[in-house]
Amino acid sequence: MMNVGIDVGGTFTDIVSMENGEFTHIQTLRTSKFLRRPELVEEYSDAVFAIAGWIRGGEILRTPNIPGFRRELFKGKMIENDANCFAVYAHYVTGFSNVFAVTLGTGVGAGIIANSRLYRGSGLASEIGHAFVGGNERCVCGGIGHLETFFSGWAIKKKFGREVSRKEILGFDGFRVLCTEVAKAVMVLDPEAVVFGGRISSILEPEDFRLIYDFLHPEFRPEIRVIKDPLAVAKGAAILAGGGHGHC
């Protein structure tokens, strides 16, 4: 049976299928174009759609990082938070039973795998990007002082006005703030691994994130992995479409 996962991202939409454990990249197109083609959503009506947004009880509450998002297109469809899909894929490829997965892209998302199952809480579990950290900078979600105002693709773009190098990210104050917030999540979850993904992580290495250990007792040393696969979210959605990790 073929299962399809579709990652509706801030800029691009990736469509991936999974059949007998093999992934196939079907198509990547601009999200603005995808959202103008409702027939594509219908064509893949059995797919799981990974959405960079807040989803509770099958309802899309917020999508601050997808310009021009049209939630009505996804009524009655299987939808899942994009970082949750990444967490499912991170669990699939690493094999760890307890994973804290973090996506660093336009925004900062996270997903939790607890005892090999996706943990959603009452829907919005692990929304660390919009946790209050400090300061009075306005976040894209409308809040103040959230983690994303310190570290996120949009915050970096605002500060530098361009793409940044690995060295610049590591020297950036916001990176330290990100690592302290991830360390707090590690204290809560005690995962076996922290797995990073997303466009910004693709230029970083696992050792770059060892800064997290500076904020933790030595008893907390989760493995740190980086997944540099631009289709990881879509693949996680395809796994979910196959019935892994329960309902959507």
Ligand SMILES: [Zn+2]
């Ligand atoms: Zn926010």
